[in-house]
Amino acid sequence: MDTFLFLIVPYLCLAVFVVGHYWRWTYDKFGWTTRSSQLYENRLLRWGSPLFHFGLLGVIGGHVVGLVVPKGWTEAIGVSEGIYHFLAVSLGGLAGVATVVGLVILVYRRRTVGPVFMATTKMDKLMYVFLAAVILLGMWNTVASSVFGHYDYREGVSVWFRGIFTFRPDPALMSEAPLGFQLHALVAFALFALWPFTRLVHVFSAPLGYITRPYIVYRSRDEDREGTRAPKRGWEKASR
């Protein structure tokens, strides 16, 4: 059972994630958008959206540190267990609260503002359920592990997670983890599988190129866009 849940399911979900994105990018670039509803309603969005998104960016940063950086590394640079735990809970908690508050505002808005609700697809609703579940389970884990006894996920979940990418996953590490962590991981992987088929794809179009590109974009035929037909007779290109 553990092998299935914590070995097969993650790989399946990641495969769907990768192939799904490839498929979506190839066949549905037009559908690749944030599908903003700001035009319909701005007052709630003005607060909810930045809270949620910036909070989530913090949360993702925290996960990168917690999951990807091995415990030995932070200890090597002199961050003790106590300091690490304090930082994780305080900063993580702050980002988490911002995310949850943002999420609540956004979900409330989605449900109560008529036009926004009308523009919500079935896929959106499904995605919201999983997204909310992941976030709430994550919050619960943070709270629970500091209130009722401490589980060091950096020696369990994190090692397992890194194992997935080095192809040496150890499902046993997960079966020892508290139920909250198990569920959080499973729902997260389910969300990864849903990802390419929802509006979440907009995460991958974070427009970082904007910082460096020239302001005005010119486009024209250049050599490799010149078309597949040979040029017709009668017109010579001016040489430079």
Added chain:
Amino acid sequence: MKVMAQMAMVMNLDKCIGCHTCSVTCKQAWTNRAGTEYVWFNNVETRPGLGYPRGYEDQEKWQGGWKLGKNGKLTLKAGGRWKKLANIFSNPKLPSIDDYYEPWTYDYETLLNAPAQKHFPVARPISLISGKPMNVSWSANWDDNLGGSHENASRDVMLKGITDKVKLEFEQTFMFYLPRICEHCLNPSCAASCPSGAIYKRAEDGIVLVDQDKCRGWRMCVSGCPYKKVYFNHKTGKAEKCTFCYPRIEVGIPTVCSETCVGRLRYIGLVLYDADRVLEAASVEDDQDLYEAQRNVFLDPSDPAVQRAAELAGIPGDWVEAAKRSPVYALINRYKVALPLHPEYRTMPMVWYIPPLSPVVDVIADTGHDAEDKGNLFAAIDTLRIPVEYLANLFTAGDTKPVDAVLKKLAAMRSYMRDINLGRDPDESIPESVGMDGETLYDMFRLLAIAKYDERYVIPTAHAEQAHALEELATECSLDYEGGPGMMGESGPFGEGSGELTPVAVENFQMLKQRQTSDTISGTEKKGRVNLLNWDGKGSPRGLFPKKGKEDDH
């Protein structure tokens, strides 16, 4: 010198009768789809008035366009790249649907299904945004013909500084119509605001387009454009804007709005310009110098040096020829009667306007004096500061001198031509008084009054060897994407416009298919359906009117 070609337009406001034909035909061609109900690529607003979207010219509020930074460098008024990214989750300057208007339809069902009853059944307006019954309280031209001007026109930001002088009482005020499309700017702030780099200027003809496959719906272009001519399609989640009807332009026929203009007041032609000097011109210090600065960026196509540089830049010979015959270049630089709309936004707009003389003429006529007499007209232009100042706020960042000069040229043309029409000897002192000679003034009259179709629209076709490349560009950038004009996805798994496609109307579907498959430009010979988008206005294609009597079917 880096020569580039720009497709540009001039509108002669004196002739606009405010009939909205241009808006309607444009809408039928481009924005008759779900998600774009509120969108008018072409709109006609009554001035003084608020315009559409309401009060869009108040850049202190909307922060559109460019501004000159302290260091003399041009920056986006709404903030630079980092600020844009920081605001990406909620654009603080995005107009809401109420600033445009809430689009609606009517509950026709009740009319059709009403049983026999004592009272007439009523079709109530239903919002196309929320699907609920609504009270219609604003639209794209709610203040048409100064309707509600006490409340609305007085809030026109262009009246700032002259409010106390303008009488908005119905009989005493002046008014005119201002048709607006996207300006296809030389320095487009919409493109500069786009985080994804999806908005681009076509290097061949300067038309500014949104790549529908690259747009991610960040909405920064909507607020970045000071003319508010980029719109957010709320069904597909993508930005859309006027395309200058590029599929028509490429085959040498004018845009739909120009083709159908009742007043025949639109001119389309090429302008050659020096791309290396655009930024410098857009950065001149004084707002009031921008008009001159932009005019100086344009190159004279009859100058051999320019022709050589154009050839080196790969501009085809027939394009240079067309640039020489361009009515737009003539009105802007030869006769100097066309002015840019809001040069102070520093986007270097490319749809220019001949300001209307008629408000002045009307005032003289009302007083019972001769409204075609040069002396009367000149005196009126000088004393009627209000229309002149207002026009200057629109076209020259408040500098009345160029507006004055243009109005006097138009007035001179009026009185000079009256003598000729009445068979009197033309009075050569009239053109002299506005710094022209009789022949030039006559040529200008010809262009403004009686120019034929092929003089008003001088549009060189895209080259055959370019055509395929343009086609490829088109398939990636145009509005004929799935869910574009003519196609509209039912709500697919990823939202409107994704997934399986169903044509919303067989009419549109046929139109699109015909355009894609036909070899001829007019493509009207099939199935008796008429594609207005391709119709060149000549003759009446079969299928435009129902058949008379018997005619063999095919």
